[in-house]
Amino acid sequence: KQEVTQIPAALSVPEGENLVLNCSFTDSAIYNLQWFRQDPGKGLTSLLLIQSSQREQTSGRLNASLDKSSGRSTLYIAASQPGDSATYLCAVFSGTYKYIFGTGTRLKVLA
Amino acid sequence: DTEVTQTPKHLVMGMTNKKSLKCEQHMGHRAMYWYKQKAKKPPELMFVYSYEKLSINESVPSRFSPECPNSSLLNLHLHALQPEDSALYLCASTKGGTGNEKLFFGSGTQLSVL
Numbered sequence: 001k002q003e004v005t006q007i008p009a010a011l012s013v014p015e016g017e018n019l020v021l022n023c024s025f026t027d028s029a030i031y032n033l034q035w036f037r038q039d040p041g042k043g044l045t046s047l048l049l050i051q052s053s054q055r056e057q058t059s060g061r062l063n064a065s066l067d068k069s070s071g072r073s074t075l076y077i078a079a080s081q082p083g084d085s086a087t088y089l090c091a092v093f094s095g096t097y098k099y100i101f102g103t104g105t106r107l108k109v110l111a
Numbered sequence: 112d113t114e115v116t117q118t119p120k121h122l123v124m125g126m127t128n129k130k131s132l133k134c135e136q137h138m139g140h141r142a143m144y145w146y147k148q149k150a151k152k153p154p155e156l157m158f159v160y161s162y163e164k165l166s167i168n169e170s171v172p173s174r175f176s177p178e179c180p181n182s183s184l185l186n187l188h189l190h191a192l193q194p195e196d197s198a199l200y201l202c203a204s205t206k207g208g209t210g211n212e213k214l215f216f217g218s219g220t221q222l223s224v225l
Contacts, residue, residue, distance in 0.1 A: 031211045043216035097167055101153035
């Protein structure tokens with residue numbers, strides 16, 4: 001059974017710092033991995049999608065990497081801003097419509 | 112239009128009430144999803160419709176009844192809910208019918224069952 005874990009569970013950093021969020025999954029047989037952002041009480045916004053054949057994806061200050069063989073993905077946020085404060089979730093797609101979500105990292109960027 | 116629209120945003124209902132949640136997308140997506148999310152937990156899949164047919168029911172209690180009247184609309188009918196059903200209900204969609212694509216989420220309906 002696929003399990004997805006995110007470390008750390010919570011993170012507080014000063015504005016301007018570069019940071020890395022981690023996502024681990026137990027079954028390497030995935031089709032893709034997505035990173036999402038969720039603001040309190042709101043829906044999820046897809047940030048980056050990495051197909052299983054890809055190693056990384058970039059969008060603006062965000063860079064996500066995927067090492068399928070080791071069951072790991074990282075989300076790198078450059079020059080963090082207070083507006084980046086949110087919960088970040090990763091999700092792996094293993095087929096049959098099932099995205100398995102990680103436990104999330106609650107990020108607070110201090111001004 | 113790259114939005115998934117959910118109504119209502121908030122809903123309070125008693126255990127004997129019947130209510131419905133509505134979800135719309137006009138992106139031409141062929142798969143639509145219902146997720147349930149409790150506070151500080153990840154979303155949990157409830158139902159998936161692909162090409163307007165129910166493809167997945169994750170053993171959800173019958174007090175939740177999904178409906179897909181057309182390719183743009185998804186409903187979730189609620190009846191005789193329990194207080195533990197209080198949660199954020201999220202609708203999502205993907206472009207193709209396989210699910211191996213970017214998930215687009217609505218902003219959710221915050222449900223409270225009294």
